[in-house]
Amino acid sequence: MAGGIYTHEDIKYFLSLGADAVQMGTRFLVTEESSATREYKEAVVKARKDDIIIAGTPGSPCGLPFRVLKHSPMYRDALEKGRPPRCDKGYVLFRDDKGRFTRCLAKESNESHFCICNGLLSSAGYNPDEEKPLYTVGSNAYRVDRIMTVSELMDELKGVKKPVESVA
Numbered sequence: 001m002a003g004g005i006y007t008h009e010d011i012k013y014f015l016s017l018g019a020d021a022v023q024m025g026t027r028f029l030v031t032e033e034s035s036a037t038r039e040y041k042e043a044v045v046k047a048r049k050d051d052i053i054i055a056g057t058p059g060s061p062c063g064l065p066f067r068v069l070k071h072s073p074m075y076r077d078a079l080e081k082g083r084p085p086r087c088d089k090g091y092v093l094f095r096d097d098k099g100r101f102t103r104c105l106a107k108e109s110n111e112s113h114f115c116i117c118n119g120l121l122s123s124a125g126y127n128p129d130e131e132k133p134l135y136t137v138g139s140n141a142y143r144v145d146r147i148m149t150v151s152e153l154m155d156e157l158k159g160v161k162k163p164v165e166s167v168a
């Protein structure tokens with residue numbers, strides 16, 4: 001089960017319905033160990049509910065709904081058509097009229113799509129000086145209020161109770 005899973009109780013609930021496991025993105029994105037840039041993690045910590053949008057036009061060249069923080073620099077750039085269409089990656093490819101995988105909608109035009117490859121790579125710290133980041137998040141990202149370690153997060157998700165510190 002995946003999508004918006006946030007707490008220990010969420011995990012228990014979906015396992016009780018018969019799920020074998022859960023997959024979680026956003027919670028682990030905002031950990032010290034995650035390879036997201038500090039700016040990405042801090043943008044998630046600051047995000048409010050209405051900062052989270054499903055990008056349509058401009059949107060993902062894959063053609064699927066794509067949830068992002070609306071202040072993501074790559075998204076803003078796409079709204080203003082600031083980034084000329086170009087591609088130096090080629091990870092998102094559709095067939096051309098000769099049946100070869102050569103087409104990416106964001107490579108052909110910057111009217112309706114952002115460059116998902118360079119945007120996501122930049123948000124993970126790859127080439128951030130050359131390409132603007134795209135901050136993708138899950139629907140519950142506004143609930144994240146701090147960057148924690150994976151160990152702390154795993155304890156929280158496992159429902160480990162912290163010992164109450166004794167007061168002298």
Ligand SMILES: Cc1cc2nc3c(=O)[nH]c(=O)nc-3n(C[C@H](O)[C@H](O)[C@H](O)COP(=O)(O)O)c2cc1C
Nearest residue numbers: 002003004005023024025026027029136137138139
């Ligand atoms: C940092 C991050 C990376 C993601 N990478 C992928 C991916 O490579 N492929 C994909 O289909 N979805 C990807 N997603 C989308 C998640 O699969 C989707 O957001 C998930 O269903 C929402 O769960 P969450 O609320 O736990 O983030 C990613 C999401 C995040 C936050």
